[in-house]
Amino acid sequence: MRSVWKIAAMMRVMALDLWRDRGALLMTFLLPPLVFLIFSSVFAGTTGDDIQLKLAVADTAHTPDSGRLAAALARSPEVRAETAPTADAVRRRVKAGQADAGLVIRADPASADKPFLIIADPSRAVAAPLAQARVQQVLANALPDVTLRRTITQLEPALGGFTDEQVENADSAAALMRQDPTHDDGGFFEREAVKDAKVGGGVIAYYAGAVMILFALFSAMQGALGLMDERSTGVADRLLAGTAGMGPVVSGKFLFLVGQGTVQALLIFATAQGVYGVAAAQHAVLWLPTTLAASACAAGVALGLVSVCRTREQAQMLSTFVILVLAAVGGSMVPRFLMPPWLQSVGWLTPHAWAIEAYQAILWRDAGIGAVYKAWCVLTAAGLAGLVLAHVLARRLRR
Amino acid sequence: MTAEPLSPEPIAALPIVTVSGAVHAYGGQPVLRGVDLALRPGEIYALLGPNGAGKTTLIRVLCGRIRPDGGAVLLNGRDPARVPAARAGLGLVPQEIALYPNLTVAENVETFAVLADVPRAGLPSAVARALALTRTTDRAHVPVKHLSGGYRRRANIAAAIVHEPSLLILDEPTVGVDLDAREAVDAVIRGLRDLGVAVLMTTHDLDQAGALADRVGFLREGELVLEGRPRALIAEAFGERMEIQVHLAEEVDAAGQDRLAAEGLEPTGRATVWTRLDADGYAAAGRLDQRLREAGLAPREIRVREPSLAHLFTLVADRKLAA
Numbered sequence: 001m002r003s004v005w006k007i008a009a010m011m012r013v014m015a016l017d018l019w020r021d022r023g024a025l026l027m028t029f030l031l032p033p034l035v036f037l038i039f040s041s042v043f044a045g046t047t048g049d050d051i052q053l054k055l056a057v058a059d060t061a062h063t064p065d066s067g068r069l070a071a072a073l074a075r076s077p078e079v080r081a082e083t084a085p086t087a088d089a090v091r092r093r094v095k096a097g098q099a100d101a102g103l104v105i106r107a108d109p110a111s112a113d114k115p116f117l118i119i120a121d122p123s124r125a126v127a128a129p130l131a132q133a134r135v136q137q138v139l140a141n142a143l144p145d146v147t148l149r150r151t152i153t154q155l156e157p158a159l160g161g162f163t164d165e166q167v168e169n170a171d172s173a174a175a176l177m178r179q180d181p182t183h184d185d186g187g188f189f190e191r192e193a194v195k196d197a198k199v200g201g202g203v204i205a206y207y208a209g210a211v212m213i214l215f216a217l218f219s220a221m222q223g224a225l226g227l228m229d230e231r232s233t234g235v236a237d238r239l240l241a242g243t244a245g246m247g248p249v250v251s252g253k254f255l256f257l258v259g260q261g262t263v264q265a266l267l268i269f270a271t272a273q274g275v276y277g278v279a280a281a282q283h284a285v286l287w288l289p290t291t292l293a294a295s296a297c298a299a300g301v302a303l304g305l306v307s308v309c310r311t312r313e314q315a316q317m318l319s320t321f322v323i324l325v326l327a328a329v330g331g332s333m334v335p336r337f338l339m340p341p342w343l344q345s346v347g348w349l350t351p352h353a354w355a356i357e358a359y360q361a362i363l364w365r366d367a368g369i370g371a372v373y374k375a376w377c378v379l380t381a382a383g384l385a386g387l388v389l390a391h392v393l394a395r396r397l398r399r
Numbered sequence: 400m401t402a403e404p405l406s407p408e409p410i411a412a413l414p415i416v417t418v419s420g421a422v423h424a425y426g427g428q429p430v431l432r433g434v435d436l437a438l439r440p441g442e443i444y445a446l447l448g449p450n451g452a453g454k455t456t457l458i459r460v461l462c463g464r465i466r467p468d469g470g471a472v473l474l475n476g477r478d479p480a481r482v483p484a485a486r487a488g489l490g491l492v493p494q495e496i497a498l499y500p501n502l503t504v505a506e507n508v509e510t511f512a513v514l515a516d517v518p519r520a521g522l523p524s525a526v527a528r529a530l531a532l533t534r535t536t537d538r539a540h541v542p543v544k545h546l547s548g549g550y551r552r553r554a555n556i557a558a559a560i561v562h563e564p565s566l567l568i569l570d571e572p573t574v575g576v577d578l579d580a581r582e583a584v585d586a587v588i589r590g591l592r593d594l595g596v597a598v599l600m601t602t603h604d605l606d607q608a609g610a611l612a613d614r615v616g617f618l619r620e621g622e623l624v625l626e627g628r629p630r631a632l633i634a635e636a637f638g639e640r641m642e643i644q645v646h647l648a649e650e651v652d653a654a655g656q657d658r659l660a661a662e663g664l665e666p667t668g669r670a671t672v673w674t675r676l677d678a679d680g681y682a683a684a685g686r687l688d689q690r691l692r693e694a695g696l697a698p699r700e701i702r703v704r705e706p707s708l709a710h711l712f713t714l715v716a717d718r719k720l721a722a
Contacts, residue, residue, distance in 0.1 A: 002516055009513040013499055013506075020501040020542065234493025238559065241462035241491035241568070243483050244514040398464050 006244055010252025011259075014223065018260075028219055032264045033271040036211040040204050040276065052077070053130055056099035058084040061115065063108040065146050069135075070105065072142035079134050087117070094119050101131035109139065110149045145174035203335070208272040208280075209359030210332040213352045215268070216261035216295050217326065220302035221319035223257045227303070227390075228312040236397055246394035250307075254299050254387050261295025278363055286362045290372060293379035294355040300386030301351065307393040326350045354378050414439050415475060415488070415565045415597045421460055422469035423621075430456045431467060432621040438566065438597040443588060445608035446601045447708075448618035449716050454601045457618065458568055461599070462491060475565060487516065490564035494571040496551045497558070500544035504535050504554045507543060508561050515562035529561040532594075533587050549580025553587055560591065567591060569600040573607060585611050609708035617715045625715055629708050636714065637706040641680035643687065646700040647671040658694050662687060667713075671699075676706065 018025055059070045073081040082099065084090045090102035102119035109115050116135060120128035140147055152170050156162060162170070230236045230249060239246055269280035269287065280287055305322060309315035327333055329343065330352020336344050347353040358375035361367035414437040423431040430453050438444050448454050459465040460472055463479030463486050472478060477485035498507045508526045517525045530536045533553040538546055543554060552572060560567060572588070573581040581604075588611060592598055602608050608615055609629045617625040625632060650670045651659065659666075664673035677683040684703045691698055 005519065006514050009510050013502060013510055016506060017499060017501045232495070234495035234497030235499070237493045238491050238497045238511070239514060240464055241486060241489055242515050242562075243487050244516075245483075248514060 003248065006248035007252045007255065010249050011256045014226070014253060014256040017226075024222075028222075028260065029264060029267055032211060032215040033267045035215070036208060036268045036271055037275065039211055040207045040272070053079045053127060053134055054098075054100045055079045055081045055131055055134070056084045056090045056093040056102040056119075057081050057105070058087050058090045058103070059105045060087060061105050061107050061109075065109045065143060066105040066107075066115075068143055069109055069139065069146075072138050073103070073135070076134070076138050076142075078137060079131075087119075090119055094121055097121070100124055101127040103131060103135055109143065109146045110153065112150075112153050144177040148174050148177060204272055204276040205278050205363040206331075206335060206356060206360055208269055208278060208363070209356040210352065212261075212265045212268050212291070212359070213294050213298065213330070213355040214323075214327050214332040215264050216298035217302060217351070218323055219260055219264060220257045220295075220298040221306070221323060223253060223260065224299075224302040224306040224390075225312060225315055225319070226253065227306050227394075228309070228315050231397070232312065240398050246397060247391060250303060250387070250390045250394050254296075254303060254390075257299035257302065258292065258295045261298050262291050265291040265295065280363060283362045283366075286369060286372060287359075289376055290355070290358045290362060293376045293383070294351065294358075296383035297351045297355070297379040297386075298383070300383030300390075302386070303390035304386030307390040326352055329353075331356050351379055351382055416461060416599075417473045418457070418460065418470065419472075420470035421457070421467045421472065423456055423460065423465060423467045425456075430621050431460070431470075433470070434618070434621070434623050436616065436623065438599055440565065440595045440597050441592055442614065443592050443598045443600065443612045445612035445615040446599060446618060447603075447605065447608060447615055447712060451620075452618040453621040454618055455570075456621075458491075458570065458599075458601070461566075461568060462486065462489060487562070488565040490559035490562065490567045492556050492559045492567065492569040492572055494574060496543070496555050498543045498551070498554060501542055503540045503542050504546070504550075504557065505530065505539040507554065508557050511558040512561040517562050525561050525563075529557040532560060532590060533557040534583065547580070548576045549583050552576055552580060552584050556584070556587055560596070564596065566597045566599065569598065571602055572600055573602070573604060581607065605707065605709040605712055615708065617712065619715060625711075633706055633708065633711055636711050637676060638678070640676040640678045640706065641683075641703050642706045642710055643675050643677055643680075643684045644702040644704070645673045645687070645691070645698045646702070647673070647696065648699045651696060655696055658696060659691075662690065674710075 018028065055073065057070055057073055059066045070081075070083065073079060074083070082093075084093060084102070087104040087106070090099070090104055093099040094102045100120075101124070104117040104119065105115060106117055107113055107115035118128050118131050118135075120131065148170065152162070227249070230239075230246075236246060236249075239249065269278065272278035273280045301322075302319070305318055306315045309318055330336075330347050330350030331339070332352050336347055336353060336356070339347065354375040358372045358379075361371040361375075365371070416436070416438045418434055418436040421431050421434040421436075422429070434453070434457060436444075436457075446454055446457065456465065460467050461474070461479070463472075463474070463481075463483075466480040472480065474485045475488045479485040479489065498504075499510070502510070505526055508529050509522060512522055512525050512529075513519075527536070530539050533556050535550060535553050535557055538550050538554070541550075543551060546554060556567075556569070556572070569588070573584050576584070585607065588598055588600070592613075600608075600612070612629060614627060615629050615632065616623050627635075644667075645659070645664060648671070656666075659673050663675045663677075665675060666672075667674055681703050684701050688698060688701050
């Protein structure tokens with residue numbers, strides 16, 4: 001029972017310390033939801049389906065259909081098309097970063113030769129295929145007759161020519177398509193959202209989890225650095241000379257940091273629910289254990305890492321390095337599905353990946369306990385391992 | 400808040416702590432070489448010695464943090480390194496302000512009371528008593544970071560005595576504080592001594608040690624080479640001799656130094672101050688003044704005073720005095 005009071009006394013010290021440092025208090029509880037809002041705004045725009053590519057377009061073919069395509073691109077909500085007079089003008093704009101990619105219509109769209117030239121900067125490599133896809137999409141939707149005629153032109157040699165009647169029918173079909181471009185989008189694909197009710201929320205749920213684990217670890221590192229202060233100010237000497245030792249200090253810090261991480265998570269997910277409608281409250285039963293496990297992991301890892309260090313400077317350097325690397329590899333900065341496969345595999349070595357995937361499973365895929373229990377076990381085990389390491393190293397301070 | 404005395408401790412003849420033949424080495428380098436030490440209740444013991452003499456190691460041995468390679472340590476009859484409960488009777492005041500700066504004095508003292516197993520029911524009275532004894536009651540609700548240096552030092556002591564230890568170890572308790580603050584800390588230490596607490600303190604302030612300590616011990620290269628009451632040690636070392644200090648206006652050349660040495664004067668830490676011991680005191684100083692003037696080494700000032708603990712310390716540290 002006395003041990004419980006000692007641990008509670010150290011939790012009180014941590015709480016009072018934070019409460020009286022208003023700057024730290026604000027940063028601990030205000031920054032996480034703020035950073036979440038920034039991250040979610042940034043990444044919801046770049047990984048969702050509403051990316052508007054800035055496209056510089058030059059029509060050097062000057063045919064009726066090339067003009068139709070340029071006009072269709074200008075009207076399309078999928079791209080932000082800007083007209084350029086020449087191909088070189090397009091190149092200059094792309095090189096200067098004034099456009100994400102460029103399109104030069106150098107021949108009639110229906111011609112067999114490659115009528116389109118896509119220009120992109122290698123530093124924005126993803127822009128080229130994206131621009132290509134957008135142009136094809138506009139071509140299919142706004143100029144289906146051109147697509148049909150182009151297809152016929154390509155097929156005719158292979159089939160040994162068409163009869164006059166077939167050519168007449170094709171021309172009729174093309175004329176019909178031209179009159180009513182939406183009659184047939186000419187594409188292979190139809191889209192279906194797997195969850196109609198949550199369009200756009202997947203990225204938000206992802207980043208709520210990503211920012212939560214990022215800040216839980218960051219704040220835990222700051223809290224764990226107190227161990228260094230206790231060594232340098234003689235508090236550790238005082239306690240090691242008595243009966244208490246450093247055990248209650250380590251345990252008290254651990255429990256406080258778990259609580260702190262949980263409150264941070266509460267604020268982040270409350271913001272996610274309030275601003276973006278992420279259904280966190282509806283999944284509270286699974287959200288809470290996930291949050292506790294993630295917070296315990298952050299607290300334990302932070303205490304373990306700080307305990308390994310001999311000086312505050314060492315601990316600060318190590319914590320900065322670890323926070324950045326784990327966040328980058330674990331998916332707190334860039335969505336994991338955009339990473340190469342090997343990096344996605346490495347990501348499973350970080351608590352971030354486990355926490356993010358667990359939150360995704362609960363909040364986005366409405367998964368049950370079967371989908372997240374493994375993450376709970378991994379996160380809790382990592383946290384406990386760090387806690388044990390911190391206790392062992394604290395005992396060695398006696399010498 | 401009223402001051403209540405600590406629980407009355409019987410003034411026992413038996414020592415609270417004894418160190419017998421403590422030997423310890425780090426990496427083959429001897430740090431303690433057969434140290435014997437005993438402290439009784441109501442006694443202030445000043446442990447003196449230059450840096451690296453083994454003071455910190457000896458304190459760690461007393462706190463049970465180091466089990467010496469040889470010898471024995473008993474705190475209230477038990478080995479503090481083997482029996483953690485023995486450390487319940489020990490309070491340590493580190494040289495640094497070992498407190499949480501954002502917490503008030505009372506909150507700090509209460510925290511360390513809980514960590515030292517003070518029963519919850521007795522917490523308020525224990526905290527009040529510790530604050531009263533260290534004269535910090537009027538700053539009980541002030542965060543430590545807002546205290547003056549003197550109050551911080553006393554709050555540092557309050558956190559170490561809240562559980563009523565029988566042995567209090569203070570590591571440089573007045574380093575970096577002004578004279579008023581030092582006197583206030585000294586008064587607190589005397590008050591604890593009067594309540595029967597055995598106090599062991601390390602200090603480089605030899606004036607403080609001479610004025611405060613009942614006994615002093617000189618530790619040199621891990622050996623306790625001299626131990627006793629300050630006045631008795633000084634009398635034994637210097638007898639009736641007085642210290643004559645010659646203050647020169649400026650540094651002298653090699654020839655001048657030879658002349659000063661011929662007069663039995665020895666250099667001190669300051670190049671313009673030379674010193675010697677003489678049983679004739681003032682008369683000898685007069686004769687010395689005349690001879691130095693004749694030699695062209697007119698002193699700016701000559702002081703005659705009784706030898707101090709600092710003088711003794713210098714002799715011991717420089718191995719000019721047999722143990």
